[in-house]
Amino acid sequence: MASAFIRSFASSMSLVGFPHHPSNCAIPLPLIRLNPTFNSKFPHLHLHVRRNPHRFLFQVRSVVSPAEASAGFEEMTSGTKRKYYMLGGKGGVGKTSCAASLAVKFANSGHPTLVVSTDPAHSLSDSFAQDLTGGTLVPVEGLESPLFALEINPDKAREDFRDMSQRNGGTGVKDFMDGMGLGMLSEQLGELKLGELLDTPPPGLDEALAISKVIQFLESQEYSMFTRIVFDTAPTGHTLRLLSLPDFLDASIGKILKLRQKITSATSALKSVFGQEKPPQQDAAGKLEKLRERMVQVRELFRDTDSTEFVIVTIPTVMAINESARLSASLKKENVPVKRLIVNQILPPSTSDCKFCAMKRKDQMRALEVIQSDPELAPLTLIQAPLVDVEIRGVPALKFLGDIVWK
């Protein structure tokens, strides 16, 4: 291999008229290229040329990223304490495929696993080639170990929400919020005309639904068996709203509690002046406080390095990588643990004369170099997932992808 490489490299350079003494010559750099035969023989190598005042410096570099690493699946699968993995990134990069393949791999390694989609445009059903809609736990078929899926249906929830709030006013809203696990909030805020405020579903409702499910995970018996929970999250913008919602609700509830306290003390002052009995406000405030604690619990879950990890999925284009860097920065700001970055759909080295493939791969390798020099992304464990030539659909295909990605 080494001698074949040297022979081919030398002949390649002579073919483009490489000067005998490069230091005496002023060839414009773009004219110094390796010929296509070299590229097709050694697609994983490319030439870097630099010029200083005295000489040209040639450096042949492997285009396989030097930071390529294994995913560290052994660490991900160790222990039976429940762990949450959230996979997120730009639309269409392969979040669902990576999340579903991770869930299959966890289940096959003995973890009762739940995969949840919080993406309003679900594709878990497509990915598993099975109907998983309906908003309840559905067992995934084709595995020997327990794997369940849950697609939260925000469209239906949004419709129900609108219907109920239009038909029944505050009561409908209460029922709806009850269904979301946020019943106490509506109950306590009823007097503050929450129903009217929520007549139009607020932005972030999908995220609220997802969060309420997380709350259920923490409390309900139904979910206690799962030791691995994988989230297929919505594209970047939604994810950030999802993460900031507990903080938002925490702050809002805090404010409301203070407001209520003020109202209570003002009312009791009036009542004591007029000699009437003090109303039983204490219980209501207690319930609201409990909800606030629950939200704090959720917020802590998202930030718990021991139990939670956000895995960024991207593709090898500069645009997607830049967006991933911004996502990573936002997650860091929110103190959400991020350790791994999957670069999906990497073209394998071309073994044919396909010029398009060679150019495309070169482009992808340049994008990988952007990761190496990005201060946000460079410290992450880089997992490279190849573009495979079969559609990733159904459990066998997901197992196939999982065995490549999660090593």
Ligand SMILES: Nc1ncnc2c1ncn2[C@@H]1O[C@H](COP(=O)(O)OP(=O)(O)OP(=O)(O)O)[C@@H](O)[C@H]1O
């Ligand atoms: N490594 C891969 N090799 C080949 N095809 C892939 C690979 N990863 C994903 N795909 C295909 O790309 C398409 C999009 O993948 P997927 O649905 O997982 O992306 P997504 O990020 O979840 O998309 P969305 O943002 O729309 O939910 C699917 O058809 C999937 O089969």
